[in-house]
Amino acid sequence: MSLDELETQLRPVFLAALAGDAAAYRLFLDTISVRLRGYLRQMLARTGRSEASEVEDVLQETLLALHLSQHTYDPASPVTAWAHAIARYKLVDHLRRTGRHAGNLPLDDKTHQLAGPNDSAALEARLDLERALAALPERTRLLIDRVKLQGTTVAEAARATGMTETAAKVAIHRGLQAMARFLSRRGERPG
Amino acid sequence: MQTDDLISLMTASHRPVDTRWLRRVTWLGAVTALVVTALLVLLVLGARGDLASAWLTAPVIAKALLGASVAGIALVLFQRSLRPGLNPGPHLPLAALPVAIVAIWAVLALSRAPADQWSALIFGSYWRACLIAVPLYALVPLAILFGLARRGAPVDGTLTGACAGLASAGLATMAYSLHCPDDAAPFLAVWYTLAIAAVTAFGALAFPRLLRW
Numbered sequence: 210m211s212l213d214e215l216e217t218q219l220r221p222v223f224l225a226a227l228a229g230d231a232a233a234y235r236l237f238l239d240t241i242s243v244r245l246r247g248y249l250r251q252m253l254a255r256t257g258r259s260e261a262s263e264v265e266d267v268l269q270e271t272l273l274a275l276h277l278s279q280h281t282y283d284p285a286s287p288v289t290a291w292a293h294a295i296a297r298y299k300l301v302d303h304l305r306r307t308g309r310h311a312g313n314l315p316l317d318d319k320t321h322q323l324a325g326p327n328d329s330a331a332l333e334a335r336l337d338l339e340r341a342l343a344a345l346p347e348r349t350r351l352l353i354d355r356v357k358l359q360g361t362t363v364a365e366a367a368r369a370t371g372m373t374e375t376a377a378k379v380a381i382h383r384g385l386q387a388m389a390r391f392l393s394r395r396g397e398r399p400g
Numbered sequence: 401m402q403t404d405d406l407i408s409l410m411t412a413s414h415r416p417v418d419t420r421w422l423r424r425v426t427w428l429g430a431v432t433a434l435v436v437t438a439l440l441v442l443l444v445l446g447a448r449g450d451l452a453s454a455w456l457t458a459p460v461i462a463k464a465l466l467g468a469s470v471a472g473i474a475l476v477l478f479q480r481s482l483r484p485g486l487n488p489g490p491h492l493p494l495a496a497l498p499v500a501i502v503a504i505w506a507v508l509a510l511s512r513a514p515a516d517q518w519s520a521l522i523f524g525s526y527w528r529a530c531l532i533a534v535p536l537y538a539l540v541p542l543a544i545l546f547g548l549a550r551r552g553a554p555v556d557g558t559l560t561g562a563c564a565g566l567a568s569a570g571l572a573t574m575a576y577s578l579h580c581p582d583d584a585a586p587f588l589a590v591w592y593t594l595a596i597a598a599v600t601a602f603g604a605l606a607f608p609r610l611l612r613w
Contacts, residue, residue: 229416238407269406274613276410278553279417281483294484298555302612338401356412357405363412381413393612 215244216289223288227279238272244289245271245296252300266337271299273338273389306395337395341388349384352377422552426479429548430471430571433541437575441537445579459583462502464574466588469498470596471570478545478563482552489559495566499593506589524582527591533579534595535602538565538572542603549611557608565603569596 210218219240226234249271250264274295282291342350348370355366367377454460473495480488510518524530545564554560573592582588 226414227417227419229414231411231414234414235407235411238410242403242407265403269401269403272403272406272410274553278484278613280419280421281553282419283480283483283486284419286483286485290485291483292485294487294555295553298484298553338406342401353409357401357409378413378415381409382415385410385413389613 212289215240216287220288223282224284227282227284238275241275241289241292242268242272245292248293248296249300256304267296267300267303269338270303270389270392271296273385273392274299277386277389302393337392338388341391344391345384345387349380349387352380353384356381422482422548423479425551426475426545426548429544430475430541430567433544433568434571434574437537437540437572438578440540441533441575441579445533447578448581450581451578454583457583459585459588460577462505462585463577463580463588463592466498466502466592467570467573467575467577469570470495470573471567473497474563474566474570478549478560478567479552481556481560481563482549482554484553484555487556488563489556492559492562499589499596502585502589502593506586509585518586521584521586522590524584524587524591526580526582527587530576530580530582530587530591531595534569534572534576534592535599537575538568538595538599541568541571542599546607546610549607550613553613554607554611557611558604560611561603561605561607562600563603564607565600566596568603569599572599 219237222233222240223237226237246264246268249267250259250261253259253264253267275292278295282288342353345353352366352370352372355361355369356363361369363377363381364374367374370377372380448454451460477488477491477495480486510521513521542564545568549560549564552560573596582591
């Protein structure tokens with residue numbers, strides 16, 4: 210699918226998601242993550258890294274950033290450009306942190322149009338997000354585990370933990386924020 | 401954790417998102433910063449003695465307009481720099497337009513004055529105060545804009561910092577014009593421009609180091 214086609218398809222979906230449509234949001238994330246996985250894999254391969262788990266790590270960090278930065282999307286602009294700019298930022302950050310400067314990587318605005326087709330296998334990332342999750346307060350972690358692993362809805366998970374649904378959503382949101390903070394602080398710690 | 405799990409988690413806790421919030425708080429933050437900075441100037445330095453009669457004269461209005469136009473342009477770009485994919489960088493030179501107009505006005509003023517007055521026209525009586533006060537007072541808006549930048553997604557920290565610096569210097573220029581007794585166009589063109597450039601450079605250097613997300 211060309212970038213233009215993807216844009217045409219994805220923009221109304223994302224606008225619906227911004228208005229609160231969870232199913233549309235799911236579709237947007239599934240579609241954009243396939244695209245970004247291909248982009249990140251290609252970019253990482255250019256720096257001589259081809260481990261699938263590393264691609265998945267950067268993808269997860271990018272998705273987390275997309276999720277927490279939805280309010281920065283300008284509805285008049287292309288949603289694919291927005292998503293790719295965030296992916297590029299996270300990729301450069303990742304390369305810098307893991308000891309390889311972006312150097313002469315052609316990370317310019319045109320590069321993402323080269324992103325080729327790719328499979329969307331659910332790959333296991335390395336331990337980055339797992340560690341971020343482990344650093345959360347127990348109450349939030351239990352809530353996240355319930356929703357993530359047992360596939361319960363937020364409403365059910367909220368009931369089980371004695372919270373209102375809104376409070377549970379806020380708690381999960383704060384948990385995701387804390388995980389993103391944890392990930393972006395990694396480089397500042399020794400080791 | 402698998403990527404699908406992460407997506408499930410984000411979908412499950414999804415709520416409606418307001419994309420206009422960032423623009424709203426930027427302008428609100430700027431107005432707040434201007435009021436606070438102006439109050440600080442009035443409290444610490446005091447208004448210029450003749451403010452009551454001078455505020456409608458060309459030089460005072462020119463100073464305020466210079467600050468307002470620089471800040472206005474920079475704030476639009478600042479807000480856009482917090483939105484990935486927009487890349488307002490190429491529009492940054494627009495902010496030099498008000499400065500260029502002041503520079504032309506200054507050259508005209510100098511060309512009409514005899515050469516032995518040039519020094520007085522350029523240096524005025526308090527050029528050091530201007531050079532110190534504007535960057536110092538600009539720290540107030542700069543802190544507010546830094547707080548805002550953390551709520552956005554700046555993919556180019558240097559650009560965001562430069563825009564924030566420009567905007568802060570513009571707001572500080574407006575505030576300091578309530579005090580500054582030097583009215584000559586060449587004074588305005590040299591010292592205010594230098595002060596604005598200094599704050600812009602400071603923002604461009606400091607923000608990338610402090611903004612990580």
